[in-house]
Amino acid sequence: MxxxxxxQAQDFARRGFNRRAFSKLATMITAGATLPFASEHALAQxxxxxxxxxxxxxxxxxxxxxxxxxxxxxxxxxxxxxxGRYLYEETFSYAKTLAEQEGVKPDYVMPFAGSSDxxxxxxLAFTSPTASLVMGDxxxxxxxxxxxxIKAKVVKVPLTKTYSHDVKAMxxxxxxxxxxxxxxxxxxxxxxxxxxDIEWLVxxxxxxxxxxxxxxxxxxxxxxxxxDLVAAGKDVIVLRTFSKLYGMAGLRAGAAxxxxxxxxxxxxxxxxxxxxxxxxxxxxxxxxKGLVEGRRKMNxxxxxxxxxxxxxxxxxxxxxxxxxxxxxxxxxxxxLVKLMAKEKVFIGRVWPAWPNHARITVGTAEEMQKFQKAxxxxxx
Ligand code: PLP
Numbered sequence: 332m333x334x335x336x337x338x339q340a341q342d343f344a345r346r347g348f349n350r351r352a353f354s355k356l357a358t359m360i361t362a363g364a365t366l367p368f369a370s371e372h373a374l375a376q377x378x379x380x381x382x383x384x385x386x387x388x389x390x391x392x393x394x395x396x397x398x399x400x401x402x403x404x405x406x407x408x409x410x411x412x413x414x415g416r417y418l419y420e421e422t423f424s425y426a427k428t429l430a431e432q433e434g435v436k437p438d439y440v441m442p443f444a445g446s447s448d449x450x451x452x453x454x455l456a457f458t459s460p461t462a463s464l465v466m467g468d469x470x471x472x473x474x475x476x477x478x479x480x481i482k483a484k485v486v487k488v489p490l491t492k493t494y495s496h497d498v499k500a501m502x503x504x505x506x507x508x509x510x511x512x513x514x515x516x517x518x519x520x521x522x523x524x525x526x527x528d529i530e531w532l533v534x535x536x537x538x539x540x541x542x543x544x545x546x547x548x549x550x551x552x553x554x555x556x557x558x559d560l561v562a563a564g565k566d567v568i569v570l571r572t573f574s575k576l577y578g579m580a581g582l583r584a585g586a587a588x589x590x591x592x593x594x595x596x597x598x599x600x601x602x603x604x605x606x607x608x609x610x611x612x613x614x615x616x617x618x619x620k621g622l623v624e625g626r627r628k629m630n631x632x633x634x635x636x637x638x639x640x641x642x643x644x645x646x647x648x649x650x651x652x653x654x655x656x657x658x659x660x661x662x663x664x665x666x667l668v669k670l671m672a673k674e675k676v677f678i679g680r681v682w683p684a685w686p687n688h689a690r691i692t693v694g695t696a697e698e699m700q701k702f703q704k705a706x707x708x709x710x711x
Pocket of ligand 1: 450
Protein backbone atom coordinates (compact mmCIF):
# COMPACT_ATOMS: atom_id res chain seq x y z
CA MET A 332 0.00 0.00 0.00
CA UNK A 333 1.33 3.45 -0.84
CA UNK A 334 2.09 5.55 2.25
CA UNK A 335 1.35 8.67 0.23
CA UNK A 336 -1.80 10.70 0.38
CA UNK A 337 -3.52 11.50 -2.90
CA UNK A 338 -2.32 15.09 -2.48
CA GLN A 339 1.32 14.03 -2.08
CA ALA A 340 1.06 11.69 -5.07
CA GLN A 341 -0.31 14.51 -7.22
CA ASP A 342 2.44 16.83 -5.98
CA PHE A 343 5.15 14.32 -7.01
CA ALA A 344 3.61 13.86 -10.46
CA ARG A 345 3.45 17.64 -10.92
CA ARG A 346 7.14 17.95 -9.92
CA GLY A 347 8.21 15.62 -12.72
CA PHE A 348 9.01 12.41 -10.84
CA ASN A 349 8.60 9.28 -12.95
CA ARG A 350 6.98 6.09 -11.57
CA ARG A 351 10.27 4.59 -10.41
CA ALA A 352 11.50 7.67 -8.59
CA PHE A 353 8.02 8.05 -7.21
CA SER A 354 7.97 4.59 -5.62
CA LYS A 355 11.51 5.12 -4.27
CA LEU A 356 10.32 8.28 -2.53
CA ALA A 357 7.26 6.47 -1.18
CA THR A 358 9.56 3.85 0.36
CA MET A 359 11.72 6.54 1.93
CA ILE A 360 8.73 8.25 3.42
CA THR A 361 7.70 4.97 5.05
CA ALA A 362 11.23 4.73 6.44
CA GLY A 363 10.74 8.14 8.08
CA ALA A 364 13.80 9.64 9.68
CA THR A 365 16.18 6.89 8.53
CA LEU A 366 16.60 8.32 5.06
CA PRO A 367 19.50 6.54 3.35
CA PHE A 368 21.62 9.64 2.78
CA ALA A 369 24.97 10.83 3.98
CA SER A 370 25.73 12.69 7.19
CA GLU A 371 29.01 14.31 8.25
CA HIS A 372 29.75 11.23 10.33
CA ALA A 373 29.10 8.83 7.45
CA LEU A 374 31.14 10.96 5.06
CA ALA A 375 34.01 11.16 7.56
CA GLN A 376 33.94 7.36 7.93
CA UNK A 377 34.61 7.05 4.22
CA UNK A 378 38.04 8.64 4.65
CA UNK A 379 38.96 6.53 7.66
CA UNK A 380 41.18 3.51 7.65
CA UNK A 381 39.90 0.78 9.97
CA UNK A 382 38.95 1.14 13.65
CA UNK A 383 40.66 3.99 15.49
CA UNK A 384 43.26 3.32 18.21
CA UNK A 385 42.22 4.55 21.70
CA UNK A 386 44.81 7.36 21.66
CA UNK A 387 43.74 8.61 18.22
CA UNK A 388 43.41 12.32 17.57
CA UNK A 389 40.08 12.52 15.80
CA UNK A 390 39.88 15.78 13.89
CA UNK A 391 38.10 14.46 10.81
CA UNK A 392 34.35 14.99 11.36
CA UNK A 393 33.92 18.54 12.71
CA UNK A 394 32.84 17.18 16.07
CA UNK A 395 33.27 18.99 19.36
CA UNK A 396 35.61 17.15 21.73
CA UNK A 397 34.15 19.09 24.70
CA UNK A 398 30.76 17.39 24.45
CA UNK A 399 27.68 19.06 25.95
CA UNK A 400 28.07 21.78 28.60
CA UNK A 401 27.75 20.72 32.24
CA UNK A 402 24.25 22.16 32.60
CA UNK A 403 22.96 20.32 29.53
CA UNK A 404 24.63 17.05 30.59
CA UNK A 405 22.94 17.24 34.01
CA UNK A 406 19.54 18.03 32.55
CA UNK A 407 19.83 15.07 30.16
CA UNK A 408 20.96 12.74 32.93
CA UNK A 409 18.04 13.79 35.11
CA UNK A 410 15.44 13.25 32.39
CA UNK A 411 16.51 9.69 31.59
CA UNK A 412 14.44 8.16 34.40
CA UNK A 413 11.33 9.76 32.91
CA UNK A 414 12.20 8.47 29.44
CA GLY A 415 9.42 5.87 29.45
CA ARG A 416 7.15 8.67 28.29
CA TYR A 417 7.22 10.58 25.01
CA LEU A 418 7.54 13.90 26.83
CA TYR A 419 6.47 16.05 23.90
CA GLU A 420 6.39 19.08 26.22
CA GLU A 421 10.20 19.15 26.29
CA THR A 422 10.25 19.37 22.51
CA PHE A 423 7.70 22.19 22.54
CA SER A 424 9.63 24.13 25.19
CA TYR A 425 12.87 23.75 23.23
CA ALA A 426 11.20 25.04 20.04
CA LYS A 427 9.63 27.94 21.95
CA THR A 428 12.97 28.91 23.49
CA LEU A 429 14.72 28.84 20.12
CA ALA A 430 11.91 30.86 18.51
CA GLU A 431 12.18 33.52 21.22
CA GLN A 432 15.94 33.77 20.84
CA GLU A 433 15.73 34.00 17.03
CA GLY A 434 12.91 36.54 17.04
CA VAL A 435 10.46 34.39 15.09
CA LYS A 436 6.94 33.20 15.95
CA PRO A 437 6.75 29.80 17.71
CA ASP A 438 5.24 28.07 14.67
CA TYR A 439 8.27 29.15 12.59
CA VAL A 440 10.50 26.62 14.39
CA MET A 441 10.34 22.89 13.65
CA PRO A 442 12.54 20.78 15.92
CA PHE A 443 14.50 17.81 14.62
CA ALA A 444 17.06 15.32 15.90
CA GLY A 445 19.97 17.20 14.29
CA SER A 446 19.95 19.12 11.01
CA SER A 447 20.77 16.32 8.54
CA ASP A 448 17.14 15.28 8.63
CA UNK A 449 15.62 18.67 7.66
CA UNK A 450 18.44 19.19 5.13
CA UNK A 451 17.52 15.95 3.36
CA UNK A 452 13.82 16.70 3.64
CA UNK A 453 14.27 20.15 2.14
CA UNK A 454 16.04 18.59 -0.85
CA LEU A 455 13.20 16.07 -1.27
CA ALA A 456 10.60 18.81 -0.95
CA PHE A 457 12.06 21.52 -3.18
CA THR A 458 14.13 19.73 -5.80
CA SER A 459 13.03 17.15 -8.37
CA PRO A 460 14.02 15.92 -11.83
CA THR A 461 12.84 19.33 -13.07
CA ALA A 462 14.08 21.56 -10.21
CA SER A 463 17.78 21.62 -9.36
CA LEU A 464 19.86 22.03 -6.24
CA VAL A 465 22.36 24.90 -6.55
CA MET A 466 25.27 24.87 -4.12
CA GLY A 467 28.79 26.19 -3.56
CA ASP A 468 31.88 24.17 -4.48
CA UNK A 469 33.55 22.92 -2.38
CA UNK A 470 30.46 22.59 -0.18
CA UNK A 471 28.85 20.20 2.27
CA UNK A 472 27.89 17.16 0.21
CA UNK A 473 24.90 15.74 2.10
CA UNK A 474 22.29 17.77 0.19
CA UNK A 475 23.78 16.87 -3.18
CA UNK A 476 23.70 13.19 -2.30
CA UNK A 477 20.00 13.42 -1.46
CA UNK A 478 19.46 15.24 -4.78
CA UNK A 479 21.38 12.55 -6.69
CA UNK A 480 19.18 9.92 -5.07
CA ILE A 481 16.00 11.44 -6.51
CA LYS A 482 17.68 12.34 -9.81
CA ALA A 483 17.53 16.08 -9.26
CA LYS A 484 20.24 18.04 -11.06
CA VAL A 485 23.01 19.43 -8.83
CA VAL A 486 24.59 22.68 -10.03
CA LYS A 487 27.90 23.38 -8.28
CA VAL A 488 29.14 26.96 -8.31
CA PRO A 489 32.79 27.58 -7.33
CA LEU A 490 33.38 29.80 -4.32
CA THR A 491 34.70 33.30 -5.02
CA LYS A 492 38.40 34.22 -4.76
CA THR A 493 37.74 35.17 -1.13
CA TYR A 494 36.03 31.80 -0.55
CA SER A 495 32.54 33.12 -0.04
CA HIS A 496 29.49 31.81 -1.91
CA ASP A 497 29.32 33.46 -5.32
CA VAL A 498 25.73 34.60 -4.91
CA LYS A 499 25.63 36.41 -8.27
CA ALA A 500 26.67 33.24 -10.10
CA MET A 501 24.38 31.09 -7.95
CA UNK A 502 21.34 33.26 -8.69
CA UNK A 503 21.79 32.79 -12.43
CA UNK A 504 23.26 29.28 -12.43
CA UNK A 505 19.97 27.59 -13.27
CA UNK A 506 16.64 29.26 -14.00
CA UNK A 507 14.87 26.08 -12.86
CA UNK A 508 16.58 25.97 -9.44
CA UNK A 509 14.35 24.56 -6.72
CA UNK A 510 16.69 24.99 -3.76
CA UNK A 511 19.77 27.19 -3.35
CA UNK A 512 22.00 25.97 -0.54
CA UNK A 513 24.22 28.41 1.36
CA UNK A 514 26.32 27.05 4.20
CA UNK A 515 27.47 29.92 6.43
CA UNK A 516 30.23 29.51 7.59
CA UNK A 517 30.87 27.05 4.80
CA UNK A 518 31.79 23.41 5.33
CA UNK A 519 34.58 22.52 4.45
CA UNK A 520 36.32 25.92 4.14
CA UNK A 521 34.97 27.58 7.32
CA UNK A 522 34.67 30.82 5.32
CA UNK A 523 31.86 33.37 5.52
CA UNK A 524 29.31 34.70 3.08
CA UNK A 525 28.24 38.26 3.88
CA UNK A 526 24.71 38.78 5.13
CA UNK A 527 24.21 41.43 2.45
CA ASP A 528 25.11 38.81 -0.20
CA ILE A 529 22.54 36.40 1.21
CA GLU A 530 19.95 39.18 1.19
CA TRP A 531 20.83 39.97 -2.42
CA LEU A 532 20.44 36.30 -3.36
CA VAL A 533 17.04 36.09 -1.66
CA UNK A 534 15.91 39.17 -3.60
CA UNK A 535 17.29 37.94 -6.94
CA UNK A 536 16.85 34.16 -6.92
CA UNK A 537 14.89 32.37 -9.65
CA UNK A 538 11.13 32.59 -9.15
CA UNK A 539 9.70 29.80 -7.02
CA UNK A 540 13.05 28.71 -5.54
CA UNK A 541 13.87 28.56 -1.83
CA UNK A 542 17.15 29.58 -0.18
CA UNK A 543 18.37 27.10 2.43
CA UNK A 544 20.83 28.74 4.83
CA UNK A 545 22.69 26.07 6.79
CA UNK A 546 24.03 27.68 9.97
CA UNK A 547 25.54 24.53 11.51
CA UNK A 548 28.77 26.42 12.34
CA UNK A 549 27.45 29.95 12.85
CA UNK A 550 28.09 29.97 16.61
CA UNK A 551 31.85 29.73 16.02
CA UNK A 552 31.82 32.95 13.99
CA UNK A 553 30.64 36.54 14.23
CA UNK A 554 28.34 36.07 11.25
CA UNK A 555 24.87 37.51 11.43
CA UNK A 556 22.15 34.85 11.39
CA UNK A 557 19.55 34.75 8.60
CA UNK A 558 16.58 34.21 10.93
CA ASP A 559 15.48 37.83 10.45
CA LEU A 560 14.88 37.00 6.77
CA VAL A 561 12.61 34.19 7.94
CA ALA A 562 10.81 36.54 10.33
CA ALA A 563 10.33 38.95 7.41
CA GLY A 564 8.46 36.23 5.52
CA LYS A 565 11.09 35.52 2.82
CA ASP A 566 11.51 32.21 0.95
CA VAL A 567 14.28 31.16 3.34
CA ILE A 568 14.79 28.12 5.53
CA VAL A 569 17.48 28.34 8.22
CA LEU A 570 18.96 25.13 9.61
CA ARG A 571 20.49 24.86 13.06
CA THR A 572 22.20 21.98 14.83
CA PHE A 573 23.50 21.28 18.33
CA SER A 574 26.17 18.95 16.90
CA LYS A 575 28.88 21.60 16.61
CA LEU A 576 29.54 24.34 19.18
CA TYR A 577 27.04 22.77 21.61
CA GLY A 578 28.86 19.40 21.46
CA MET A 579 25.79 17.19 21.05
CA ALA A 580 26.47 15.33 17.77
CA GLY A 581 25.69 11.95 19.34
CA LEU A 582 22.78 13.29 21.36
CA ARG A 583 20.90 14.81 18.42
CA ALA A 584 19.09 18.10 18.33
CA GLY A 585 18.52 20.63 15.59
CA ALA A 586 15.82 22.70 13.95
CA ALA A 587 14.47 24.16 10.76
CA UNK A 588 13.37 27.80 11.03
CA UNK A 589 11.03 28.99 8.30
CA UNK A 590 7.59 30.25 7.39
CA UNK A 591 4.94 27.68 8.37
CA UNK A 592 3.95 27.06 4.73
CA UNK A 593 7.58 26.10 3.92
CA UNK A 594 7.85 23.93 7.04
CA UNK A 595 4.59 22.20 6.05
CA UNK A 596 6.32 21.07 2.85
CA UNK A 597 9.04 19.24 4.76
CA UNK A 598 6.72 17.92 7.50
CA UNK A 599 5.14 15.04 5.51
CA UNK A 600 8.52 13.38 4.96
CA UNK A 601 8.63 11.26 8.13
CA UNK A 602 7.17 11.40 11.62
CA UNK A 603 7.71 10.46 15.23
CA UNK A 604 8.73 11.67 18.66
CA UNK A 605 12.16 13.22 19.12
CA UNK A 606 14.70 12.03 21.74
CA UNK A 607 13.93 13.82 24.99
CA UNK A 608 17.60 13.84 25.95
CA UNK A 609 18.47 15.82 22.82
CA UNK A 610 15.54 18.18 23.27
CA UNK A 611 16.22 18.96 26.94
CA UNK A 612 19.96 19.20 26.27
CA UNK A 613 19.31 21.70 23.48
CA UNK A 614 16.95 23.79 25.56
CA UNK A 615 19.34 23.86 28.50
CA UNK A 616 22.25 24.77 26.21
CA UNK A 617 20.25 27.69 24.79
CA UNK A 618 19.55 28.92 28.29
CA UNK A 619 23.13 28.54 29.57
CA LYS A 620 24.56 32.04 29.80
CA GLY A 621 27.94 32.68 28.20
CA LEU A 622 28.15 29.21 26.63
CA VAL A 623 28.33 30.34 23.00
CA GLU A 624 30.70 33.24 23.70
CA GLY A 625 32.98 31.08 25.89
CA ARG A 626 33.25 28.23 23.43
CA ARG A 627 33.60 30.56 20.46
CA LYS A 628 36.54 32.23 22.18
CA MET A 629 38.11 28.90 23.08
CA ASN A 630 37.81 27.61 19.50
CA UNK A 631 39.23 30.87 18.12
CA UNK A 632 42.21 30.71 20.47
CA UNK A 633 43.15 27.17 19.37
CA UNK A 634 42.44 28.03 15.72
CA UNK A 635 44.62 31.17 15.88
CA UNK A 636 47.44 29.19 17.53
CA UNK A 637 47.16 26.54 14.81
CA UNK A 638 47.24 29.19 12.06
CA UNK A 639 50.27 30.86 13.69
CA UNK A 640 52.06 27.50 13.67
CA UNK A 641 51.13 26.90 10.01
CA UNK A 642 52.32 30.40 9.03
CA UNK A 643 55.57 29.99 10.92
CA UNK A 644 56.28 26.73 9.14
CA UNK A 645 55.19 28.08 5.74
CA UNK A 646 52.25 25.73 5.31
CA UNK A 647 49.44 27.09 3.20
CA UNK A 648 45.84 27.04 4.35
CA UNK A 649 42.60 28.94 3.98
CA UNK A 650 41.94 31.05 7.06
CA UNK A 651 38.58 30.20 8.57
CA UNK A 652 35.93 31.54 10.95
CA UNK A 653 34.77 28.11 12.07
CA UNK A 654 35.95 24.90 13.71
CA UNK A 655 37.50 23.57 10.51
CA UNK A 656 39.84 24.79 7.78
CA UNK A 657 41.42 23.60 4.54
CA UNK A 658 45.11 22.77 4.54
CA UNK A 659 47.07 22.73 1.29
CA UNK A 660 48.93 19.39 1.19
CA UNK A 661 50.88 20.39 -1.98
CA UNK A 662 50.12 16.94 -3.35
CA UNK A 663 46.97 14.78 -3.65
CA UNK A 664 45.65 15.38 -0.15
CA UNK A 665 44.49 11.77 0.25
CA UNK A 666 48.19 10.92 0.69
CA LEU A 667 48.47 13.33 3.60
CA VAL A 668 45.33 11.86 5.20
CA LYS A 669 46.94 8.40 5.07
CA LEU A 670 50.33 9.56 6.37
CA MET A 671 48.73 11.44 9.26
CA ALA A 672 46.61 8.37 10.11
CA LYS A 673 49.85 6.43 10.54
CA GLU A 674 50.72 9.01 13.22
CA LYS A 675 47.30 8.34 14.77
CA VAL A 676 46.06 11.78 13.75
CA PHE A 677 42.86 11.37 11.76
CA ILE A 678 42.19 14.40 9.59
CA GLY A 679 39.22 15.02 7.34
CA ARG A 680 38.40 14.23 3.82
CA VAL A 681 39.25 15.73 0.45
CA TRP A 682 36.84 17.47 -1.95
CA PRO A 683 37.12 16.74 -5.71
CA ALA A 684 37.11 20.51 -6.48
CA TRP A 685 40.24 21.00 -4.33
CA PRO A 686 42.15 17.73 -4.64
CA ASN A 687 45.28 19.06 -2.88
CA HIS A 688 43.47 20.25 0.26
CA ALA A 689 42.36 18.26 3.28
CA ARG A 690 39.86 19.49 5.84
CA ILE A 691 41.14 19.73 9.40
CA THR A 692 38.79 20.08 12.38
CA VAL A 693 39.99 22.35 15.20
CA GLY A 694 40.21 20.06 18.23
CA THR A 695 41.44 20.78 21.76
CA ALA A 696 44.76 22.58 22.31
CA GLU A 697 46.31 19.23 23.23
CA GLU A 698 44.96 17.51 20.12
CA MET A 699 46.25 20.33 17.92
CA GLN A 700 49.71 20.00 19.49
CA LYS A 701 49.72 16.36 18.38
CA PHE A 702 48.46 17.45 14.97
CA GLN A 703 51.35 19.94 14.66
CA LYS A 704 53.94 17.36 15.64
CA ALA A 705 52.59 14.79 13.19
CA UNK A 706 52.31 17.36 10.38
CA UNK A 707 55.93 18.45 10.78
CA UNK A 708 57.00 14.82 10.65
CA UNK A 709 55.04 13.79 7.57
CA UNK A 710 55.71 17.01 5.62
CA UNK A 711 59.45 16.96 6.36
N1 PLP B 1 25.13 20.85 7.88
C1 PLP B 1 26.46 20.92 7.85
C2 PLP B 1 27.11 21.98 7.08
C3 PLP B 1 27.22 19.98 8.53
O1 PLP B 1 28.55 20.05 8.47
C4 PLP B 1 26.55 18.98 9.26
C5 PLP B 1 27.33 17.97 9.98
O2 PLP B 1 28.51 18.01 10.08
C6 PLP B 1 25.16 18.97 9.26
C7 PLP B 1 24.48 19.92 8.54
C8 PLP B 1 24.36 17.95 9.96
O3 PLP B 1 24.71 17.68 11.24
P1 PLP B 1 23.75 16.99 12.27
O4 PLP B 1 22.82 16.07 11.54
O5 PLP B 1 24.64 16.28 13.19
O6 PLP B 1 22.97 18.09 12.88
